[in-house]
Amino acid sequence: PNETLVVAVTGAAGQISYSLLPLLANGTVFGPQQRIQLRLLEIPPALTALSGVTMELIDGAYPLLESIIETSDPMVAFRNADVAILVGAFPRKQGMERKDLLSKNVSIFKTQGEALSQVASRDVRVVVVGNPANTNAMVLSRFAVNIPPRNISALTRLDHNRACAQVAHKLGVSVGSVDGVCIWGNHSSTQYPDVIRATADGVPVLAKLGGAETVAEHFIPVIQKRGAAVIKARGLSSAMSAANAIADHMRSWICGDDKIVSMAVAADGSYGIPEGIYYSFPVRCLGRGEYEIVQGIEIDEFSKRYMDATKDELLSERDDAVSLLA
Numbered sequence: 001p002n003e004t005l006v007v008a009v010t011g012a013a014g015q016i017s018y019s020l021l022p023l024l025a026n027g028t029v030f031g032p033q034q035r036i037q038l039r040l041l042e043i044p045p046a047l048t049a050l051s052g053v054t055m056e057l058i059d060g061a062y063p064l065l066e067s068i069i070e071t072s073d074p075m076v077a078f079r080n081a082d083v084a085i086l087v088g089a090f091p092r093k094q095g096m097e098r099k100d101l102l103s104k105n106v107s108i109f110k111t112q113g114e115a116l117s118q119v120a121s122r123d124v125r126v127v128v129v130g131n132p133a134n135t136n137a138m139v140l141s142r143f144a145v146n147i148p149p150r151n152i153s154a155l156t157r158l159d160h161n162r163a164c165a166q167v168a169h170k171l172g173v174s175v176g177s178v179d180g181v182c183i184w185g186n187h188s189s190t191q192y193p194d195v196i197r198a199t200a201d202g203v204p205v206l207a208k209l210g211g212a213e214t215v216a217e218h219f220i221p222v223i224q225k226r227g228a229a230v231i232k233a234r235g236l237s238s239a240m241s242a243a244n245a246i247a248d249h250m251r252s253w254i255c256g257d258d259k260i261v262s263m264a265v266a267a268d269g270s271y272g273i274p275e276g277i278y279y280s281f282p283v284r285c286l287g288r289g290e291y292e293i294v295q296g297i298e299i300d301e302f303s304k305r306y307m308d309a310t311k312d313e314l315l316s317e318r319d320d321a322v323s324l325l326a
């Protein structure tokens, strides 16, 4: 059997974690042989609620779950962590400006980056879920000086899954037959869900979706605004589907994936996206926590406009974050 994997989860008493923790404990994410230890981080006011979550995890009687630690100290939560899933973030409250929200989160991800850098495993793989996810990952990376930027990512798999599901729905095919979809850029309403090269059972879907103009009008905005649509209907933001996407993201990254998936990763100049931001790309997951950005995709004018808009948003978020750090 493999050595036990130490998995840290922040925001562990929140609604996404409530759907995520069972998937970690039951072997869905790391495989049916992989034993895990959970390190659950919360802020002090949520520790009582967290103790209830822990009781439920214990009552789940998961054979793969060796131990659970609850803490409000990042240095405890991240000690020897092999995987860190950063769900906790400061939520947007009524009347709050974008910059106020960013300011709260910059300080959370600075602290957590420093702690991860000091006590996590050198090979730790980190996914940031808490919003603004891409920029939080960028801040984290700046302060996690011992962690290679490529071991840090932000979640755009939910957007990717939404795009695959909408293609399948519109064409009346199974979602498993859909391939070649990807999300470029920010996990925000400027993201670019790209179906130009998407296929269903190997057949290109663009024409069946009505061509680029129709996609621009009726497909792209549905994906961009899907999170808001869920909030409007449910009164709460996506949690079940977010947890499922985190599970997919981690499983692809750690165990590998035959399909191309979307991850926000450290930009390296590919497709003209400058270093220093976390941008979602189509990636190939090679297993053991290795990935490569898919190269050689020809970018037409249609795609370039979208890719630039979401890049510009990320650059402006970066500038705001850097000025808050100064």
Ligand code: NAI
Pocket: 010, 011, 012, 013, 014, 015, 016, 017, 041, 042, 043, 046, 087, 088, 089, 090, 091, 108, 128, 129, 130, 131, 133, 155, 156, 157, 158, 159, 187, 237, 238, 239, 242
């Ligand atoms: P929630 O409010 O139910 O839970 C968040 C939890 O994080 C709370 O229990 C809170 O006490 C905790 N928390 C806050 N600051 C913390 C800190 N410094 N350290 C540890 N824990 C902390 O929120 P929910 O629905 O679980 O969402 C969590 C985040 O995920 C939000 O920022 C949300 O916007 C984001 N999100 C991102 C998605 C993506 O695709 N990237 C999709 C859906 C949500």
